[in-house]
Amino acid sequence: MHASLRRIYWWLIAPAVLLMLVFYIYPLVQVLWISVTDPVPGLGNYMELIERPLIHRIWMTTLRVCVITTAVTVIAGYAVAYAMCHVGDRHRTWMMFCVLLTFWLSVLIRAFAWVMLLRTEGIVNSGLQELGLIDEPLRLVRNEFGVIVGMVHFMLPLAVLPIYSNMTGIDTRLISAARGLGASPIGAFTNIYLPLSKPGLIAATILVFVFSLGFFITPALLGGGKVVMISEYIQVSFEETLRWGQATMLSSTLLFSVLLSLALVARFVDLKKVFGAR
Amino acid sequence: MSIAGFVEPSAGQILLDDSDITALPPDKRNFGMVFQGYALFPHMTVADNIWFPLKVRGVSKANAGDRVRNALDLVQLGHLAERYPSQLSGGQQQRVALARALVFEPALLLLDEPLSALDKKLRADLQWELKSLHHRLGTTFIYVTHDQEEALSMSDEIVILRDGKIEQQGGPGDLYEKPATRFVADFLGKSNFLEGSVSGTQSDRFDYAIGEQTLVQAGKPDHQKVDGKVLVSLRPEKMVIADQRPDTVNAVTGTISAFNYYGSTYHFQVATRDLGDLIVTSPAWTCSIEPSIGNDIWLGWQPDASVVVRDR
Numbered sequence: 001m002h003a004s005l006r007r008i009y010w011w012l013i014a015p016a017v018l019l020m021l022v023f024y025i026y027p028l029v030q031v032l033w034i035s036v037t038d039p040v041p042g043l044g045n046y047m048e049l050i051e052r053p054l055i056h057r058i059w060m061t062t063l064r065v066c067v068i069t070t071a072v073t074v075i076a077g078y079a080v081a082y083a084m085c086h087v088g089d090r091h092r093t094w095m096m097f098c099v100l101l102t103f104w105l106s107v108l109i110r111a112f113a114w115v116m117l118l119r120t121e122g123i124v125n126s127g128l129q130e131l132g133l134i135d136e137p138l139r140l141v142r143n144e145f146g147v148i149v150g151m152v153h154f155m156l157p158l159a160v161l162p163i164y165s166n167m168t169g170i171d172t173r174l175i176s177a178a179r180g181l182g183a184s185p186i187g188a189f190t191n192i193y194l195p196l197s198k199p200g201l202i203a204a205t206i207l208v209f210v211f212s213l214g215f216f217i218t219p220a221l222l223g224g225g226k227v228v229m230i231s232e233y234i235q236v237s238f239e240e241t242l243r244w245g246q247a248t249m250l251s252s253t254l255l256f257s258v259l260l261s262l263a264l265v266a267r268f269v270d271l272k273k274v275f276g277a278r
Numbered sequence: 279m280s281i282a283g284f285v286e287p288s289a290g291q292i293l294l295d296d297s298d299i300t301a302l303p304p305d306k307r308n309f310g311m312v313f314q315g316y317a318l319f320p321h322m323t324v325a326d327n328i329w330f331p332l333k334v335r336g337v338s339k340a341n342a343g344d345r346v347r348n349a350l351d352l353v354q355l356g357h358l359a360e361r362y363p364s365q366l367s368g369g370q371q372q373r374v375a376l377a378r379a380l381v382f383e384p385a386l387l388l389l390d391e392p393l394s395a396l397d398k399k400l401r402a403d404l405q406w407e408l409k410s411l412h413h414r415l416g417t418t419f420i421y422v423t424h425d426q427e428e429a430l431s432m433s434d435e436i437v438i439l440r441d442g443k444i445e446q447q448g449g450p451g452d453l454y455e456k457p458a459t460r461f462v463a464d465f466l467g468k469s470n471f472l473e474g475s476v477s478g479t480q481s482d483r484f485d486y487a488i489g490e491q492t493l494v495q496a497g498k499p500d501h502q503k504v505d506g507k508v509l510v511s512l513r514p515e516k517m518v519i520a521d522q523r524p525d526t527v528n529a530v531t532g533t534i535s536a537f538n539y540y541g542s543t544y545h546f547q548v549a550t551r552d553l554g555d556l557i558v559t560s561p562a563w564t565c566s567i568e569p570s571i572g573n574d575i576w577l578g579w580q581p582d583a584s585v586v587v588r589d590r
Contacts, residue, residue, distance in 0.1 A: 171317070173313060173315065173317045174317050174319060174320075176284060176304070176313070176317070177311065177313050177317035177319075178319075178330070178334075179284075179303070179304045179305050180282055180283075180284075180304045180305070180309065180311035180313075180388075181305075181310075181311065181330060181331040181334070181378065181379070181382075182305045182308065182331050182334045182335055182382065183305055183330075183334040184305055184334070187305075187334050188305075191330070191333070191334070192319055195321050196320070196321060
């Protein structure tokens with residue numbers, strides 16, 4: 001490439017780089033800085049990770065909710081994506097519309113909608129009672145169940161889209177070939193289709209898990225203060241208890257755990273390939 | 279696709295050695311299949327691809343070792359067992375697909391245009407190879423192709439289908455030399471078609487007229503139409519092309535309107551007064567005429583060089 005041309009390209013991305021430095025990297029460094037200086041310099045804040053049972057509990061809740069959410073979302077997303085690949089064009093368009101529809105609705109509205117549906121006097125409980133299936137209303141919100149329902153609902157498109165895009169690249173003739181060579185329908189799926197859709201599954205798992213770790217609004221609303229996840233506790237520390245040292249420490253830990261989980265996955269799979277950079 | 283079991287026939291039965299397999303799904307038929315584009319599994323090595331049909335039949339990798347190796351040796355690819363399909367050339371992929379389809383000793387091998395993706399030279403090599411493999415194994419091969427030359431060169435028996443019905447069935451020589459219909463004559467190889475009115479019949483030959491030209495045809499004037507016309511198929515290589523009137527029973531004059539040179543042969547288009555445009559091929563090295571457009575020449579053929587066909 002021509003040298004002067006290359007210089008122009010650098011200038012073209014300069015505003016974006018500058019923006020990132022000032023409004024993203026700088027505050028991030030500041031967060032890290034506060035976490036080791038407030039209220040006193042040192043690793044005191046990080047000691048809380050080990051010493052305080054409350055923080056243990058919050059972390060365990062966060063991990064548990066994230067793992068379950070990820071598992072449910074990816075399995076459900078796989079089923080939806082698989083169906084989308086195997087229906088006619090008209091149905092596919094409708095399904096894609098429905099998947100994307102949840103993207104266009106405010107996360108707040110969706111969380112409140114779930115509260116309405118799942119609360120003690122909500123349509124789910126009253127419906128089940130009408131049918132005589134239960135005597136007492138079930139506790140469906142203000143617990144981990146409600147949080148997971150809301151989160152799965154939010155995350156589903158994030159799982160469907162990468163899996164679907166991977167699946168459209170699978171040559172369906174390979175399945176015919178497997179069947180012709182003697183594989184049963186299940187055998188052809190487990191031996192051929194599933195391994196070939198693995199990149200999509202991994203991409204979806206990473207995407208959903210990373211998103212879930214730092215998720216705030218849905219857990220806060222559907223947990224109703226009973227299920228406190230890490231991001232909600234960070235918000236409380238920043239704005240209510242004003243313990244910035246603790247809040248920044250937790251934010252940094254969250255960041256590191258995202259990076260750590262990516263690094264772990266990268267040991268087993270080629271992430272560049274999974275996300276289409278190669 | 280119906281033989282393989284992927285498409286259910288709308289009517290009729292499919293029999294394998296007298297047993298009805300119409301309702302059997304593909305995996306229960308025990309047929310080897312080589313697909314158009316090979317359909318090798320991209321996430322498996324060559325050896326694992328070949329192991330696959332054994333694997334789904336419950337043979338462990340350890341027990342399958344010898345059979346996989348034999349299948350690879352059969353197609354001369356023993357040294358590529360650990361490669362992935364994407365690291366192989368088209369011809370090699372084709373051979374792997376073949377080994378995979380043969381490793382479980384299938385009752386029948388189905389080949390769906392197996393060579394259509396290969397270039398001409400490689401294709402010819404693999405045609406020889408497939409034939410010798412077929413000879414050595416003795417398994418029945420059903421070979422689907424749209425290449426008529428391939429159909430002729432590869433088969434012991436050809437079935438020509440038209441609109442789902444069998445048009446004609448027989449050895450390659452029979453079909454080429456004695457096509458029963460215009461469709462078969464036109465489909466296998468090239469043919470000129472002469473349509474004339476029967477004007478006289480002897481015991482083993484008859485005369486027919488096209489315009490002012492009277493021609494002689496061996497055999498009987500079969501398949502006459504309502505108006506007494508017959509249709510005769512005349513292969514382009516069965517005519518002689520000459521400057522002078524050749525000493526054949528049938529001879530007509532014409533003018534070369536176009537020609538192509540193929541190294542081994544010339545293909546001519548010759549305009550005639552009564553028979554219309556005819557295509558004629560002639561071995562290039564013995565061609566006795568000057569190949570140039572506008573050249574007036576003679577075409578001649580014997581009564582048994584052409585054959586009466588049904589017009590359909």
